[in-house]
Amino acid sequence: MKLSDHIKPISxxxxxxxxxxxxxxxxxxxxxxxxxxxxxAVIQDVKSYEQTQETMALLKILALGTRQIEEGKVQPAHDAVARLRNRSKKR
Structure with missing residues (x-):
């Protein structure tokens, strides 16, 4: 997409x-x-807007995950699964 082809005055x-x-x-x-x-201003159709919002949400989740990895806030998958199973047994 060439942005310059999609520039119009408000008139x-x-x-x-x-x-x-x-x-x-x-x-x-x-x-x-x-x-x-x-x-x-930038205007776009609703479907494209929704896709943009979904993409932004996924990128935020990825960025959060990357930050948590960098900060060492991770644990082995088997530990997390075991913790979740113990939680469900206690209910």
């Missing part, structure tokens, strides 16, 4: 809103909206 958005929405859904690529020559 374009105002005049072509329905077309912009159709294109966002069809192309599944974001559009940068400018105001007074400066980028002010």
């Amino acid at each position: 374009y958005l105002k005049a072509h809103a329905a077309e912009v929405i159709r294109n966002l859904s069809a192309q599944m690529e974001p559009m940068v909206i400018t105001q007074n020559g400066e980028a002010k």
Whole structure:
């Protein structure tokens, strides 16, 4: 995706809103909206937004796991499984 192909002024958005929405859904690529020559907003279709949010959540989980490994906050899998089994037996 070439971002420069998807930059439009706010006046374009105002005049072509329905077309912009159709294109966002069809192309599944974001559009940068400018105001007074400066980028002010990015719009995208809902499906792409949801995918972006899911990706961000997974990246946060990976970063947290990496940080925990670096800090030594890990334990062997068999110890963790044994602890969980003991917990379930006590209930």
